[in-house]
Each structure stands twice: as structure tokens, then as C-alpha cells.
Amino acid sequence: SSELTQDPAVSVALGQTVRITCQGDSLRNYYTTWYQQRPGQAPLLVIYGKNSRPSGIPDRFSGSSSGTTASLTITGAQAEDEADYYCNSRDSSGNHWVFGGGTKLTVL
Amino acid sequence: QLQLQESGPGLVKPSETLSLTCTVSGGSIISTNYYCGWMRQPPGKGLEWVGSIYYSGSTYYNPSLKSRVTMSVDTSKYHCSLKLNSVTAADTAVYFCARGSMVRGVNGAFDIWGQGTMVTVSS
Numbered sequence: 549s550s551e552l553t554q555d556p557a558v559s560v561a562l563g564q565t566v567r568i569t570c571q572g573d574s575l576r577n578y579y580t581t582w583y584q585q586r587p588g589q590a591p592l593l594v595i596y597g598k599n600s601r602p603s604g605i606p607d608r609f610s611g612s613s614s615g616t617t618a619s620l621t622i623t624g625a626q627a628e629d630e631a632d633y634y635c636n637s638r639d640s641s642g643n644h645w646v647f648g649g650g651t652k653l654t655v656l
Numbered sequence: 657q658l659q660l661q662e663s664g665p666g667l668v669k670p671s672e673t674l675s676l677t678c679t680v681s682g683g684s685i686i687s688t689n690y691y692c693g694w695m696r697q698p699p700g701k702g703l704e705w706v707g708s709i710y711y712s713g714s715t716y717y718n719p720s721l722k723s724r725v726t727m728s729v730d731t732s733k734y735h736c737s738l739k740l741n742s743v744t745a746a747d748t749a750v751y752f753c754a755r756g757s758m759v760r761g762v763n764g765a766f767d768i769w770g771q772g773t774m775v776t777v778s779s
């Protein structure tokens with residue numbers, strides 16, 4: 549299967565920890581990339597590879613994976629973390645990319 | 657710092673061809689370590705990968721769009737283009753170009769994105 553499944557919406561209290569998950573068969577073989585998208589803006593890369601952050605991404609963002617499930621964890625969520633989050637990985641061919649449907653994170 | 661900017665008509669008629677260009681400033685978008693990708697996002701919906709083009713000239717397209725998509729890059733490597741033919745209202749979306757990185761460890765992730773350009777398909 550080339551689909552990636554995410555929960556449509558997740559909420560977290562300010563300062564607490566939240567995990568956003570992504571499920572898909574291809575995740576067993578390929579790393580998951582995570583993007584943050586605020587309203588009206590372009591997606592921003594937040595996690596890539598095994599668990600790497602681009603320069604400028606706070607260390608409260610981390611990624612992990614087990615089997616067919618990948619997770620993005622925000623430890624100590626801040627108001628500015630409220631956004632849509634998309635997982636992304638290659639499909640079984642390795643040549644095509646697939647995005648999850650996105651998770652809308654609300655920080656309460 | 658590398659910046660990407662999409663450009664093209666904001667309105668395309670049904671059955672016609674959508675043509676967009678991604679212009680790069682501050683460097684080239686394609687090299688042995690980097691490639692050009694296009695994504696789109698219909699209003700209120702999620703991201704969809706459209707296709708990618710590599711330094712070798714190899715192209716890979718979303719299977720759902722493959723028969724209608726063509727991507728190219730100019731010889732200077734500063735422009736990456738997307739053509740989508742026989743468009744319908746379902747192709748109405750914000751279209752993003754992005755740089756994909758093949759640098760060791762990055763695994764092809766799209767690390768730099770343009771701001772996106774809205775394309776509406778309507779008569």
C-alpha cells in the first residue's frame with residue numbers, strides 16, 4: 549500500500565507533550581519526513597532521516613519509528629506549534645513520494 | 657540563501673494546459689545532491705506530491721497524474737518547470753515547488769519550499 553494515515557486532529561495543553569502518528573506499510577522500509585504548515589504558509593521541514601532537525605527547528609521536536617508507524621513528538625508544546633503537520637515518505641517503489649492526510653494540532 | 661519562487665497563470669481554462677515555472681535565486685535547484693519537486697494543495701485539503709526531476713534528467717510522477725504531467729529543467733539549473741495538461745476543476749490548487757536533498761542522511765526530503773502559487777481551473 550502507498551497510503552499514509554494520520555489522525556485528522558490532535559490537541560495538547562500548553563507546555564505538555566504531544567505525539568502525532570503516521571501509519572503506512574512503506575514506513576517499514578523508508579524514513580518518514582515531517583512538515584509543519586501554518587495557515588497561509590508553505591510547508592516547513594521539521595524532521596528528516598532517522599531523527600534529524602534542520603537548523604532553526606527547536607529541539608522540542610523529535611521523530612521516531614517502529615514498524616509501520618512513525619511519530620512526531622513535541623515535548624513542551626508552545627502556542628506557535630499550532631499548525632498542520634504532514635508525514636511524508638516514499639512508496640514501495642522507492643521513486644514516488646506520498647503524504648499523509650495531515651494532522652491539525654491545537655495548543656490549548 | 658537559496659529561495660524559490662513559483663510563477664505562472666493564476667487562471668486556466670478546463671481542458672487546457674497548466675504551466676508553472678520555479679525560479680531559483682541564490683544557487684541552482686538541481687545538482688548531484690539536489691533535485692526539484694512539485695507539490696500541490698487543493699483549497700482546504702492536504703498536500704499531494706506531483707512529481708520530481710533529478711540531475712540525471714530522470715523524472716518521476718504521481719501515478720494518478722502521470723499521463724498528464726511533464727517536468728523539465730533548463731540548462732542553467734535555475735528554473736524548474738511543470739506542465740499539467742487537460743486540466744479540470746479538480747486541478748485547482750496551490751502549487752509549490754521545493755528542493756529535494758539527496759545529501760547523506762537527508763534521504764530526499766524537501767528542505768526548501770517556494771511560497772506557492774494559486775491556480776484556478778475555470779472557464
